[in-house]
Amino acid sequence: MSLSRLALACVCALTCIASLSQAAEVFVEAESFDNHGGWSLDTQFIQQMGSPYLLAHGIGKPVEDAVTVVELPEASKYRVWVRSIDWVARWDAEGSPGKFQLSLGGNDLETTFGTKGEDWTWHDGGVVELAKGENEIRLKDLTGFDGRCDCIYLTTELESTPPNDSSVLSPWRREQLQLPADRQTKSGYDLVVIGGGYSGMGAALSAARMGCKVALIQDRGVLGGNGSSEVRVWAMGNIRRGKYPRIGEIVEEFADKATKSPGTFEEFGDAEKKALVRAEPNIDLMLNHFAYGVSMHDAPADAPKRIESVALLNTRTGEDLSVAGKWFVDGTGHGWIGKWAGADHEMEEKGRMGMSNMWRWDEATSPTSFPDTPWALDLTMEDFPYPRDHHGQWFWESGFDKDPIGEAEAIRDWNLRAVYGAFNAMKNGDGAADHENAYLSWVAYVGGPRESIRLMGDVVLTQDDVISKREFDDGCVPSTWSIDLHYPKKEYADKFADNPFISVAVHDRRVDRSYGYPVPYRCFYSRNVENLFMAGRCISVTHEALGTVRVMKTCGMMGEVVGKAASICTANQCDPAEVYHRYLPELKELLELPGKARRATSTAPIEIPNDAMDRATSVGPSTGLAPSTLGGLVVDDSDAKRSGNWTLGEGLKPYVHSGYRYASANSNSTIQFEASPKTSQTYQLRLYSVGHDNRSSKTTVTVAREGSDPMTQVVDQRQVRSEPWIDLGKFDLQAGTPVTVTMSTKGADGFVHADAIVWVGID
Known part of the structure; x- marks a missing residue:
């Protein structure tokens, strides 16, 4: 393997020999391995621990080795450091389920990693003798229970210890990756959409079809967010109805076809979602790019705030770049972009909804085994609801009063401990007699969050607004889901009162589920960052109103409206608030267009293709006699x-x-x-x-x-x-x-x- 290929893969060998520092260093990002084997790329917690990492998610069976090759600058003794975590240590749980070994140059190190630190830290792997030139590195999973590796550092400075900085692209990591002082900037975009879930896809497709040049940024390799094969939450919320029944036609093009939640891999159509987005010439799709900061326009302190660009980390190569645009959409779900930009925002102190990690088990034709899990939650069959139809559904949820951003990895890991503890009860505990042939067939390692930061707009929608059908002149997105708030289910909460893992949905059903409540456009832009839209569960609503607007098809329709509003901004060089104050009639005209209507630029004539959908009525598309x-x-x-x-x-x-x-x-x-x-x-x-x-x-x-x-x-x-x-x-x-x-x-x-x-x- 050539040195240039190694650099491209972000396996960086830094040679500091003789007249420089008398030391040789090699820094290897795990995500840049040539072959991930059975390890999964986990990008969910970059904001908390500073980097993507590889995860050995084998649900009880060791995964295939991850392999790469590095070029060592000299034959010497190297001290080996591996940044990892014992992911159950924060609870003083027995054992270390995430154990793995490292093989260097064909030899296994004696150290077992994944056994130290309740936080991400450097684990000393000892000193090894390595030859000059190409050396193979292997990550060897030992358990199948979610071992994780961030990066590997080899140094001939045997007494040195690398700094344990959890910031994204810390100065030390930048130096190791040989990143330039000035990051590359991509520009020329009318609209920059951060987040590739339903809301982000709706915004990107809608804006692109109305003539905007769009960058769509997604931190993972698939689109759909909670509605992807990684999370498998079926899409809810009725579409194509209300005041503007054309809204929702774009969502219908990419919405999943799952009949249960969790559904199957195939039902979520990851490839089809990518193909739909890539078919739009106005969209630059940037998968595997994590937005970790924003740059603001220089202005006096009392001037309105404006975003200039977002900083991105390529989660596969470690490349650092920024994307500049005129207008931005926070479709992250967490409201990160708005918060970093100084947007007015809120988050409930208590009583927030949590994160779900759903799962499924099936039955083999002969008896199966499952390892004992002393580090998982100690459960009996009475401690959890029996998985109906072999599905661990949406109510496997925790983290209600935990920090949904700062403690996100711990919330996900608690969910994993609950799932593994439940299946251990089924296989090795008091349910063993009835589950001889049972095996775990799927567990979501990507969490499905429900609530965190909400960004404030010119209207903050309330529960009373929805149930009283308060009329706003810019009401446009039909919200048909009941006001659905989740709380710990009491009968299962006592044993784990600090962090219950089974929820119950409490519904206020006074929502018009056929016509829908028209959510106003003024909930979809920031009241104090003048070029920021938002779509999805971070829009301008109260905690209670979030219960009805947060479902995915509704979020996707928000994106459709935002995309059309962005085209008005582009055509008139105005900001989102001006669309309401000056161009609302024009926005309403665009909301009456078929989802497949398009124009080459934001001022070009609009064309209606022959395959445009039939216009639905105010209560949705026809399922009976036309x-x-x-x-x-x-x-x-x-x-x-x-x-x-x-x-x-x-x-x-x-x-x-x-x-x-x-x-x-x-x-x-x-x-x-x-x-x-x-x-x-x-x-x-x-x-x-x-x-x-x-x-x-x-x-x-x-x-x-x-x-x-x-x-x-x-x-x-x-x-x-x-x-x-x-x-x-x-x-x-x-x-x-x-x-x-x-x-x-x-x-x-x-x-x-x-x-x-x-x-x-x-x-």
């Missing part, structure tokens, strides 16, 4: 005016569009279908209603027209008919004159069924 096929003027229940208590149903088919409504006989409910025909003629009135035994046989229907007395009739909704409608007769209607059809539960003897009415013109 209104366009019914041969008349259709008024769906989703567009009717309702009073009383109507329940959305989908069980009786066929129905029109996306469902129907039903109300009980004693609910004092009404529903009004209003229409204005375009032509004057005779129309047949059809009431779409599928017969069923529990429906009313005495449903009152009234037709009211201007200039005519109301006509009331009683219809039987129990009777099963060959057609899915009831013929209510013929009516002469005048063009432009409103006509109202009202259904009432008064006098009903069962559920009143309201689906749609259709006025069919008669020649």
Whole structure:
């Protein structure tokens, strides 16, 4: 292997011989190994411990060796240092599950690593004699239980100790990596999006299709965030509905198809997500790049704050660079970019939601074994809910009152101790008799966080705003998830009161789950960093309101709105707040465009491709009879005016569009279908209603027209008919004159069924 290839891989040999320092040094970043083997690249905790690292996540079986080759400048004795951690030592747990060995030049070192330090530290591997030239290094996992290696340092200065600096790209590490004093800068971007989850993808795709030059930065090798194969949280939240039912069409292009959570690897379509983003010529996709800081424009202290660029660490090569742009999107979920930029922000002191690491077990055709885990949580089968359908689901969650950023690695590791402790109870404890053939098939080592920093905008949305349907003129993203807040589940919390690992969801269901509550645009930009957007779970809401907006499809729609707003900023050279104050009508026009609409630049003509999706109605895309096929003027229940208590149903088919409504006989409910025909003629009135035994046989229907007395009739909704409608007769209607059809539960003897009415013109 050539020396230039080694440098490219960031295996840096620094020769300081003779007249310099009389010492030779070689510094090797574990993530830059030529072959990671079975070790995984973990980039989640760079902010806490300073670097990406390799993780031996074998769920109880040692993983394949990670291998690389280094060029030693001279034959000599070298002291070996390995930066690692005993990941259970912070709890004084018995044993060290993350043990691994190092092989140098074909020889295994006697030292076992991963056995020292409750924090990341240098572990002395002793002195070895090594030959000049190419030497192979191997990381040899001994347990399969999450051993971790940050980097390796070899030095002929046998008495020296490397500094244990946990800052990202510390001065010593920069020197070892031979990084230039001035980092390379990439520029020319209209919009820089940090975070490749649903919100970041939505923002990048939306902005690019509206003519912006976009950089999309993601710290991992896959897109989707919590909705990737690494975390496997299925995407929730209804899309394509509300005031702007075109919003959500982009999300639908990349959303997972999982039927359970956690789903399977294939259901999350990592490759398809990358292909969709890379197909956009206006997007520069930067995977495996971690944003670790921001640079601000020089300005007086009392001037508005503006971000100039973000500093990035290439998590594979160690390269240091910055990306400059005009506008930025914090889609990190944690609000890091905003916090570093000095944006106003909040974080709950107590009662925060935690992080989940889901898991799955399966059954082999013959007995299996699982190592004892004395370092895991000491659990019996009564200490956790039995994994339904072999799935450890979303409620395997901890870290409720822990620091979701500073203690993130400890929260993840506690979750791992809980999972391994539970499976140990199943295999080696009081559940062994029932799980002879069981084996762990998947455990998420990438955590799924729910709550941390929230960045404050010109509107801070509250729970009362959502449930009272407070109207904002810039309301745009439909939030349909209930206000869903997580707390430790009491029946499992007592044994581990300091950090419970099973949660319960407490729902406030007063959210309109069909139409959705329109979250205002002013929640999507910072009130004091003038070129910063935000999308996802770090937007401007209270802790309670976060419970409804935080689900992934809703976050993705936020990104779509932000991307369109960014194109207005680009076209008019204005900032996000000005979009609301000066260009809100223009934004609303863009929100009416199909998700696949595009233009080459932010001022070019907009083109609508032939494969654009059909526009959904205010309660979502059609799953039943398409209104366009019914041969008349259709008024769906989703567009009717309702009073009383109507329940959305989908069980009786066929129905029109996306469902129907039903109300009980004693609910004092009404529903009004209003229409204005375009032509004057005779129309047949059809009431779409599928017969069923529990429906009313005495449903009152009234037709009211201007200039005519109301006509009331009683219809039987129990009777099963060959057609899915009831013929209510013929009516002469005048063009432009409103006509109202009202259904009432008064006098009903069962559920009143309201689906749609259709006025069919008669020649």
